[in-house]
Amino acid sequence: MIYYRKETLETIARNVLTKYQKNYLNLEPKAVPLEKLIDEAFGISIEYMRLTESGNELGRMIFDNGYSTRFDVEADNYELVRVEAGTMLIEAHLLEDAKQYGRYRFTLAHELGHWILHKDIFSGTGVAAASYTTDKVGIESVEWQANYLAKAILMPKGQVKRAFYQVQSESVAYTVAVLANLFEVSMQAMKIRLGEIGLISV
Numbered sequence: 599m600i601y602y603r604k605e606t607l608e609t610i611a612r613n614v615l616t617k618y619q620k621n622y623l624n625l626e627p628k629a630v631p632l633e634k635l636i637d638e639a640f641g642i643s644i645e646y647m648r649l650t651e652s653g654n655e656l657g658r659m660i661f662d663n664g665y666s667t668r669f670d671v672e673a674d675n676y677e678l679v680r681v682e683a684g685t686m687l688i689e690a691h692l693l694e695d696a697k698q699y700g701r702y703r704f705t706l707a708h709e710l711g712h713w714i715l716h717k718d719i720f721s722g723t724g725v726a727a728a729s730y731t732t733d734k735v736g737i738e739s740v741e742w743q744a745n746y747l748a749k750a751i752l753m754p755k756g757q758v759k760r761a762f763y764q765v766q767s768e769s770v771a772y773t774v775a776v777l778a779n780l781f782e783v784s785m786q787a788m789k790i791r792l793g794e795i796g797l798i799s800v
Contacts (some may be wrong), residue, residue: 700784
């Protein structure tokens with residue numbers, strides 16, 4: 599198990615974005631084209647399905663060819679589906695509600711984080727990497743790492759700083775809302791990121 603410092607994860611995020619587009623970090627701040635980055639820079643395919651009956655499991659990264667489970671709503675039970683290594687399974691209900699768009703993008707980035715950071719750990723085990731769920735209890739270090747890398751990819755530090763000073767107002771809530779909209783993330787995620795960078799107090 600490799601333990602990554604925040605500074606290392608920030609560097610990895612920068613490398614991911616420049617792998618996608620060499621001068622990306624020099625461009626005007628905007629939402630990362632995540633689906634395109636996942637496909638073009640990493641060759642990962644994204645498939646959408648109902649992963650669980652409860653809908654609490656939002657994403658699952660597949661490291662080995664084999665089988666995984668999904669919930670069949672019509673049959674009201676679970677079934678096995680054939681999956682290929684390098685496939686990202688995403689909970690389909692995230693696409694059904696526009697209010698979930700920020701969570702959808704974070705889920706994509708989180709699963710990409712698993713692929714980048716933990717591929718060597720899970721490949722060959724037949725285990726889908728720690729799945730991303732809404733359960734906040736007992737988050738292990740691999741989940742923390744994937745979460746942090748996801749934030750750093752979706753909200754690159756340099757671009758967030760530039761955007762912050764461009765739109766900064768006396769209202770922190772307004773600034774957070776504008777930046778969340780710009781980077782297409784949830785307000786909660788943006789508030790946390792601004793606090794981590796030291797631009798606001800949280």
